[in-house]
């Protein structure tokens with residue numbers, strides 16, 4: 001009786017495409033959907049960029065290494081304990097937890113989120129579920145095949161103070177159109193001046209120009225002193241899709257603020273899926289980078 005009136009949920013184009021691909025019986029079928037490629041031996045392809053990266057800290061702690069990979073080995077904010085990091089259920093779990101944190105645990109946070117379109121299809125449903133008002137602007141100019149920079153700037157200039165901007169740090173999904181370093185610098189300046197909040201998603205670090213170059217935006221924003229969230233996925237770059245390995249980092253202004261944000265994240269994780277499983281699947285991968 002209660003469930004009788006439940007309508008079907010909104011269709012998901014990706015899900016239907018996957019269903020059709022799964023049932024396709026073509027003998028030469030190749031599934032490129034999940035963004036994890038296998039080599040001739042059927043093993044996950046390891047990226048050179050990752051193999052070359054060394055975490056010379058002598059520290060095998062997963063979260064510490066994950067933070068160093070995205071923020072840089074010598075990031076001052078890490079030294080000063082200004083970053084609250086938690087393990088998440090991959091990149092998607094990081095975006096979800098980040099949205100929950102901003103919605104429920106940060107009293108001063110705005111309820112308005114900006115997303116440049118086209119975008120990864122999960123941002124809008126996740127932020128709407130968390131109670132945000134999602135506004136869109138044009139990220140991509142089809143006629144030039146590049147970022148619609150004027151539209152990006154216009155969105156930033158017209159957004160109410162405190163608005164959240166979802167930013168893909170590299171390898172933009174689905175357009176592959178990334179901002180240049182100079183554009184990231186301008187954007188950081190604008191975001192800072194206008195009191196906006198950057199919400200970074202980095203799901204492909206190492207798969208664009210290189211592990212360090214792909215994190216330029218995040219590191220620059222940290223360097224100029226912006227608070228932000230960073231959603232990190234190791235699904236594609238470490239070939240750990242099935243294991244759901246990710247992290248959420250909150251860059252704060254002080255170690256005291258970071259401790260409080262970490263505690264709020266602990267609370268949200270406990271209320272959602274109980275615990276983070278740190279150092280189980282992952283430490284061996286990151287240790288060997």
Ligand SMILES: Cc1ncc(COP(=O)(O)O)c(C=O)c1O
Pocket residue numbers: 089090091092093120168173201203233234235236245246
């Ligand atoms: C831009 C972007 N962010 C986040 C994710 C989520 O990644 P994960 O598979 O680690 O949940 C994806 C996956 O396709 C993505 O393309």
